[in-house]
Amino acid sequence: MQQVFASIITIGDELLIGQVTDTNSPWMAQELNKTGIWLKRRVAVGDLKEEIVHALDEQSKDCQIIIMTGGLGPTADDITKQVLNDYFGGNMVTDQRTLEHIRYLFEKVYRRPIIQRNLEQADVPDVCTVLFNERGSAPGMWFERDGRVFVSLPGVPHEMKGLMLKEVLPRLQQHFTMPFISHRTLLTAGVGESFLAEMIKDWEAQLPPHIKLAYLPHYSMVRLRITGSGASKEKLENDLDQQFAQLKQLVAEHMVVDEDKPLQQVVGDLLKQRHKTMATAESCTGGYIAHLITSIAGSSDYFKGTVVSYANEVKENVLKVSHDTLIQDGAVSESTVRQMVQGALITLNTDFAVATSGIMGPGGGSETKPVGTVWIAAGNKDEIVTQLFHFRFDRARNIEMAAINALNLLRKFIASH
Amino acid sequence: MQQVFASIITIGDELLIGQVTDTNSPWMAQELNKTGIWLKRRVAVGDLKEEIVHALDEQSKDCQIIIMTGGLGPTADDITKQVLNDYFGGNMVTDQRTLEHIRYLFEKVYRRPIIQRNLEQADVPDVCTVLFNERGSAPGMWFERDGRVFVSLPGVPHEMKGLMLKEVLPRLQQHFTMPFISHRTLLTAGVGESFLAEMIKDWEAQLPPHIKLAYLPHYSMVRLRITGSGASKEKLENDLDQQFAQLKQLVAEHMVVDEDKPLQQVVGDLLKQRHKTMATAESCTGGYIAHLITSIAGSSDYFKGTVVSYANEVKENVLKVSHDTLIQDGAVSESTVRQMVQGALITLNTDFAVATSGIMGPGGGSETKPVGTVWIAAGNKDEIVTQLFHFRFDRARNIEMAAINALNLLRKFIASH
Secondary structure: OOOOEEEEEEEOHHHHOOOOOOOHHHHHHHHHHHOOOEEEEEEEEOOOHHHHHHHHHHHHHHOOEEEEEOOOOOOOOOOHHHHHHHHOOOOEEEOHHHHHHHHHHHHHHHOOOOOHHHHHHHEEEOOOEEEOOOOOOOOEEEEEEOOEEEEEEOOOHHHHHHHHHHHHHHHHHHHOOOOEEEEEEEEEEOOOHHHHHHHOHHHHHOOOOOEEEEEEEEOOEEEEEEEEEEOOHHHHHHHHHHHHHHHHHHOHHHEEEOOOOOHHHHHHHHHHHHOOOEEEEEOOOOOHHHHHHHOOOOHHHOEEEEEEEOOHHHHHHOOOOOHHHHHHOOOOOHHHHHHHHHHHHHHOOOOEEEEEEEOOOOOOOOOOOOOOEEEEEEEOOOOEEEEEEEOOOOHHHHHHHHHHHHHHHHHHHHHOO | OOOOEEEEEEEOHHHHOOOOOOOHHHHHHHHHHHOOOEEEEEEEEOOOHHHHHHHHHHHHHHOOEEEEEOOOOOOOOOOHHHHHHHHOOOOEEEOHHHHHHHHHHHHHHHOOOOOHHHHHHHEEEOOOEEEOOOOOOOOEEEEEEOOEEEEEEOOOHHHHHHHHHHHHHHHHHHHOOOOEEEEEEEEEEOOOHHHHHHHOHHHHHOOOOOEEEEEEEEOOEEEEEEEEEEOOHHHHHHHHHHHHHHHHHHOHHHEEEOOOOOHHHHHHHHHHHHOOOEEEEEOOOOOHHHHHHHOOOOHHHOEEEEEEEOOHHHHHHOOOOOHHHHHHOOOOOHHHHHHHHHHHHHHOOOOEEEEEEEOOOOOOOOOOOOOOEEEEEEEOOOOEEEEEEEOOOOHHHHHHHHHHHHHHHHHHHHHOO
8 A cells, every 4th residue: 555645736826925825725634634645745826827737747746646726716817727628638618517507506596697707617628527516616627647636626615625525535535545544632721832842752752653743833722643644544543542642641731632622612512511601701802702612513502692892881881890990900900800700790691701801912002011911810600710911922913812811711710610 | 127036935744734724925925025026836845854855946946035934943843944954054053142032031931941942942054144033932044045045934923924024024125136016906895706807807908918917805805906017116106006096997886995904994994084983793703793893903992892692692681682573583683683783882882883693504594594594784873774695605604704794784884874
């Protein structure tokens, strides 16, 4: 059995002028990984024939699978389909099923007039297998040459995802015989990457060659992931279980969860197990904690709501923070976040609540409370815990850091009550 | 004067297993563009010497600037520095300024014990110019060979950004003589890419070769960007102004703003001009509109707060939606979002408010109200407008679509009142 390597080529000038962030590639990499395909490289090129052809030539030298996204739109700057037709020596023909689907989408779903450019999206090279795209007008295309597979997909994320799951991954699994790949992931919080590395260096040094460790830091959290590959599923899973058990013991005091699960889901699962509810009272995080919580499907089982109290009058009128506290201690203070938790518990009628108040910058800082100062509180009707943080640098990062630390404080509080 | 091309090489296994999204490259591309450097390609490779060396060889064939990020951390999987030392034939020496800075960071800022791995981050090849990283422990490195510039930066976003702005971009501008590059961008909403293309095809066909058009769709918005390059700043700006004026006329009815500005900032600017305030009452968007609004620095000037009413009891108790309405029409109904706006205007005491209620999926849909059904309302104390949407597919996309359309409805309402 041979290791199967893939390369992703993303096509589009928008990737090179920086107006879009490529969220497709990480998702595709994860899905390929799960089926035992290693991503060797990712390349982003512009909407230029010579660049696309050069990338195809280069990537097919040492990868058996080349997946392209983008450049399939109806506008003049989208040239991928024509380039592929030339590259594989085909002729353009109309795919009837796609043509009917385009007519259906415009008439019934988009309810927009259909124009020639849209109809032409049904034209495909006669040397490809058409991958029907039920979510959009541009079909996927599958080409084979010299034992390699070349797949072209639209860049629109939900169209790409639909095609990958329904068409591409099942076909790749049929086409190649692949080694078994498996992962174990755990999440830590409140400790740095280098400090963790020191804690586990002896364990890391004894890892067998078919198991690799990755450190995946994200704000104040670090995920540790071990990945193994092998011919026998049973032996590999067994090896991974043993190594993972050792790793968990070594980092036990900093571990949030021993799965690849976001913190907001860990909080949600804790609440579901206990049949409890939560609310957030957010000043500096501006609703971001609520957004993280509600990004999880089914969060309405345990999340009741939020008061974002950006203005002090909302802290007073809706969350019942005392006027005197706001005057004497200020909005960014321990007493304010305590009262915000109390107010949220009553106003939103929940078992637990978490609150934030801080200065996110770039303006608003002072000598005693510089930009990055954030008070966080979490609690229930009997007890409230607080924590003071000093973040730095940019606004977006401070919002993210404050939200993650608030969720982690809430998690620890729920777990111990 | 010669066109200067750059390539970005991002280094790290985490990019190939899909556990991080690369937000560095789009930012770097934008900043390079502003200084007249075109990004020709982006490549992501793993933490493997042969892969890094191959990418350096390949990218330096047709790019004068190669910028690398990542692989400079203190852990064993980070090998970029050693690979570059070998590639450029140097010897490792300790950079004293960086060493002192690392000691300072651990003692005064991180307040964590310092270990040998951290101190070794001050070691650099003696054939590079060290770029001092005030935001972190890994310094940047600048190498030159055969007229090419190679820069290595840490992958941590705020560290990379600090180094780019303070060290890399000023040095590149000194090093190369570059053509002048300029852009004009406008934002449209509510109309598809192909429909826009049809509206402006004659104008697009007459564009001179030094001016290029890009369509940048993002959910239900499309940005149109024209980019020109030339030796004379004055002539280029003049050419762009003329073309942009024509484009604006052609798409006037769908244009949100004639700048490269996010919708949430357009809403904020409208409110600031009018000295008015706003609030949000969010059910299905779960605080995401508030997050978008508060991601803009200075939003406390016009944004007072939010009630996220995920539970019906919060709609009733805090936003004063009538119990009868919730029973008879349901939470996802025109009458509910109207009352949510009214409730937010009173509870949060603002001039304008926007409200959302819908079914985001994957669960919760019914025959009459399938997943993707969203009611949106915006208004003031005198008038409320509503709109019904039918989104489809995944939860994250539905939240994003609902938030953007809510902001756009609010924008149109404020602009006309």
